[in-house]
Amino acid sequence: MGLATARFAMVTAEPTEPTAGTTELYGPGPLEAKWQRRWRDEGTYQVDNDDPRPPFYVLCMYPYPSGRAHMGHVRNYTFGDLITRHRTMQGHAVLSPMGFDSFGLPAENAAIKTGLHPRPFTDSRIDELKSSIERIGAVYDWRREIRSHDPEYIRWNQVIFQRFLATGLAYRRNAPVNWCPGCQTVLANEQVLADGTCERSGDLVSKRDLEQWFFAITNYAEELLDELEGLDWPERVKTMQRNWIGRSEGAEFDLVVADHPDELAVRVYTTRPDTSFGMTYAVLAPEHPLVPALTTPDQQAAVDEFVARVSTKSEIERLSSEDPSDTGAAVASDRGVFTGSCVVNPFNGQPVPVYLADYVLMGYGTGAIMAVPAEDQRDWDFAKAHRLPVVRTVQPPEDWEGEAYTGDGPKINSDWLDGITDVATAKQKAIDWLEAQGLGERKVNYRLRDWLVSRQRYWGCPIPVVYCPTDGIVPVPEDQLPVLAPDDVEFRPTGESPLKAHTGFLQTTCPTCGGAAERETDTMDTFVDSSWYFLRFCDPWSKDKPFDPAAAERWMPVDQYIGGIEHAILHLLYARFYTKALADLGLGPRSVREPFRRLFTQGMVRLGGTRMSKSKGNLVAPEDMVAAYGADALRLAHLFAGPPADDVDWETVGIEGTSRFLKRVWRLSLGEAAPPATPDTAPNVDRAVHRLIVRVSDDYERWSYNTAVAALMEFANLLLRDGTTDFALDTLLLLLAPMAPHITAELWERRHGPDSQVHAQRWPVADAALARADSVTMVVQVNGKVKDRLEIDPDMDEAAAEAAALASPAVQEALAGAAPKRVIARPPRLVNVVV
């Protein structure tokens, strides 16, 4: 080999090169259309449930159909598609379905604005998105397509709901919700702005108690937490879920109300039972049911005023400390009020005053706490504002300058707990004592709350129940499902579901007694639709049940799930809950308790530093890029831009580079860019091919597509220098095929004839012996500075490497006669001579 030879070969090859006029230039347009048509018409990526190959399930989170694809979609589906193609080449039966999360607010809002019914609006958006997904060459088994608003999908959604209802997993209860007086409807937390106003009407949102539907996800809190352990998910996502579930261990016990005619007790929850001797007051949530009983006549006016004020605050506002005026005692003092009553601390028999405060939430624990200002900063601030005493029960370190001390330390001021030197032991002892006295018990609490699933919206899956004056809540029998919303409704900007005004839908008969009854007009949260679509994909043709558990067992769990980090909590948690619940109900396979074995969260596409989005008006249309450079170049540009998990800024994505590379591959493959390798260069090219297979295969496994593309570029440059071989060109096409599927399909066909398809080939395997170079460069350092580079045998041992290094003239010169103090030989990479 050698540069001189290669250059010479280039020069001699020149006269045989076709002139510009006869060279067929790389023109991605018609070629990509040809292959996309063929994949679709031949059903290349359709896969049957009885396929004998080992199964592999790859899934991108199904999209909300917002019209033509944007760059985020392109990035997402490029990853999914290349995995589908790569795993297929590795011999798997790859299930790669696609569907659309087609219910939701935007279509309904558009209907209110334009009068166009959400269905045609949504269907045309789906068509647009679907065709632009196909235009980037992403392939799916379209026979399995799911649309959330499909009546068949609605049917099974409702069947599952009925099973949930029958087993108590779905229930209806009064709950404090965000109520917008302007829209006359309930809002999701996400629809309430940070300042407590409605995102649509701008009105101040208040809290209201309303009957709502819930799913008892908290039944699964423990399992949802424990089974995170075994999932191959990004640590970040697992941590977010752990925090969201929020397990805490502590104790619950009663505080008896002092001097009260009735025998009343307030139950409190604490994670720090060891600090009980430091309790100097107690606090109830303003909504606590004992508030009326504990309020004394002289405090009545103050309590009423306080409760009224808190109820106008949204929960978001209450839990937020973003308001800068929220710090300091002056403000804290109006965040609570004395009830006039006292409760007795069972640990020391002392009465302490009972307050109401907005920092205590009815929805967590028991809605009441014992307050220990010395060991809780919130209690400290409140105590200071209300001039309540502070009693430390843990000795802070000598240099402690803070206020509440929450760290470890010896117990003080705590009677029989004094002398214990650590908090953990004291906690256990305090709980043991409570249990022995029959006052309370050990208790685990979760921050996670039951899932509020009802929405006062039209464009969603109807909740299939009726309300009968005699029979109460009656589920619509399964043989009458699906309950579908009527089309002839009027969309008006009242904020209320048009179903409420549709008497034909609203008025019905009770399935039990046959009397007049009213239908539920609420629909389900769209997160319900996305909580089991991946199971339906396994058997979307099922006519008698949501899906066949055996079919689901074959494919599930999803081997590779791909989506955005924005779904790290809600969607992924709900989907996990559904999978467990369906398994327990016998609707899903019992062996599958987790839906997604491996999760990848890809980064966002930004433009000029901000997130690309329609509302920001900074979209770069992928179609323009596809038209100018082709889908393959666009896919490669996304892959090459950086690590898939990182955000990318479209401004820095160099589609020029990947476009140039593909043109080069085109000319190389057609024998136009470089001549065949000579007997001198061929062995080197061969070794490079084997090394390339090792490197690129490894990069695919570890999602390092940017370096895989770099390796392929480097290899193409090598062929340009050293000449081509058939083996080199074929391997280049095979390794590139999942990432740039069109150009590789075309070039493979040209090289091997119409009966051979690149995507049907097996993924190449390197010969380790041939991948081995027969000489490698070893660096020789003196005191850590590079003095020489030696070409050595890759198997050279330490002694030989040391000898070779010391024999180097450059090293001898650097040593200047001095004897080496130490020689560190790490062949074949490096030798360091220390003087």
Add this chain to the structure above:
RNA sequence: GGGCGAGUGGCGGAAUUGGCAGACGCGCAGGAUUCAGGUUCCUGUGUCCGAAAGGAUGUGGGGGUUCAAGUCCCCCCUCGCCCACCA
């Protein structure tokens, strides 16, 4: 306030186990081909000194461990994301 990341040329990034920092690409500069533009090809491109050979320096800042640190440890700075009164 808490948690998790990240900081490497003009830019995106590479360095998988502590072992030649800057692979690959963009951009830029010079050259070849071309009537010209585009395309394609070649050469150069961290910074400083130097005509060159070569030398010095260099991964946010400071310290440490090591023959050897972008990588490990400690402190600090900056940026990003998530959770934010959960008792």
